[in-house]
Amino acid sequence: MRVTHALVQLAAALMAAPGDRHWGYELSKQSGVRSGAMYPRLTQMLEAGWLTDGWEHKEEAGSRPPRRYYTLTTKGKVELGAVLAAAKQDQRFRGINLGYA
Template identity: 75%
Template sequence: MRITHALVQLAVALMAAPDDRHWGYELSKQAGVGPGAMYPRLAKMLEEGWIEDGWQTTEEASGHPPRRYYTLTSKGKAELGALLVKAEQDRRFRSLNLGFA
């Protein structure tokens, strides 16, 4: 997968809580990436086996339509961790101010 600013920002947001469920809207806000850039990358991550998706149960949704969530797989944690290491060493991503050394 091509390393872009949107992908790095999404990786940072996912890896901030690698064992949690991630909801699309909240993930978009946390990563600072719009839906038009985020959802194609999530689809690619699903295809690559980096994430899995699911839907809230009716009980969890409590009155609103069930929301789709994403969780990192073991492969995804390894791949996104490696991607972030590469991004730390790439000066293109320094402007993201993501705490890189």
């Protein structure tokens, strides 16, 4: 997968809470990546086996439509950890907050 600013920013947001379910809107806000760049990256991560997805239950959603969530796989944690480790050494990603748990 090509390492871009969008991928690195999404990796940092996902790895900040690697065991949690992540929502698209939340990821966009945390990473600073707009939806037009974010959703294609999430799709690539799903296809690569780095993420799984699902829909929240109606009970959780209440009166609003259910949200689609994304969860890191073990493979995703390893791969995104490697992306972030490499990004820390790359001058192109200097301005991105790469701190994660």
